[in-house]
Amino acid sequence: MDISPEIIGYLAATLTTGSFLPQAVKTIKTRETHALSLGMYSMFAAGVFFWLIYGIYLSNKAIIIANAITFVLAALILGFKLYNTWRGKE
Amino acid sequence: MDISPEIIGYLAATLTTGSFLPQAVKTIKTRETHALSLGMYSMFAAGVFFWLIYGIYLSNKAIIIANAITFVLAALILGFKLYNTWRGKE
Numbered sequence: 271m272d273i274s275p276e277i278i279g280y281l282a283a284t285l286t287t288g289s290f291l292p293q294a295v296k297t298i299k300t301r302e303t304h305a306l307s308l309g310m311y312s313m314f315a316a317g318v319f320f321w322l323i324y325g326i327y328l329s330n331k332a333i334i335i336a337n338a339i340t341f342v343l344a345a346l347i348l349g350f351k352l353y354n355t356w357r358g359k360e
Numbered sequence: 361m362d363i364s365p366e367i368i369g370y371l372a373a374t375l376t377t378g379s380f381l382p383q384a385v386k387t388i389k390t391r392e393t394h395a396l397s398l399g400m401y402s403m404f405a406a407g408v409f410f411w412l413i414y415g416i417y418l419s420n421k422a423i424i425i426a427n428a429i430t431f432v433l434a435a436l437i438l439g440f441k442l443y444n445t446w447r448g449k450e
Contacts, residue, residue, distance in 0.1 A: 278410055279411075281407075282410035283407075285403050286407030287407075288403055289407060292397075307382075311379070313376075313378055317371075317374075317375025317379060318372075320371050321369075323368055323372075324368045328418075
């Protein structure tokens, strides 16, 4: 049996993005962000954004898809965090 | 000014691995793992492992370095989680 190496990329993408999803969806639903560090989360969101740019440069679909999904969720969560911080809720 | 696209990869790697580091180091020091979900963390560690394999296949240093560091830390944390679960500590 011959496994395409691209499958490894899609498997990796599904696992890392999948492991991030439940917590992200929960945070988006509850808008509870007090447990998140603004500094660390900003760093994470910026990092995912640069992986996305790098994936586009490499024309690598697995990297683009994984980081596009993660970036949208991370940016939403960061938005709630900033809003909560600005409103003085935490 | 000409920016090498590889710089984007290293920047991405530094930001995502860097954002994971403080929490990982804290968990490794305290060995407190009750807040982690065994399922989600296993999925994350497996995903990072496959990104590492995929990076080796692509011969891409930024992907290899980022995921090698993250995998070592994630595997250590997963080990503590499994040990604590097995010992019935949580």
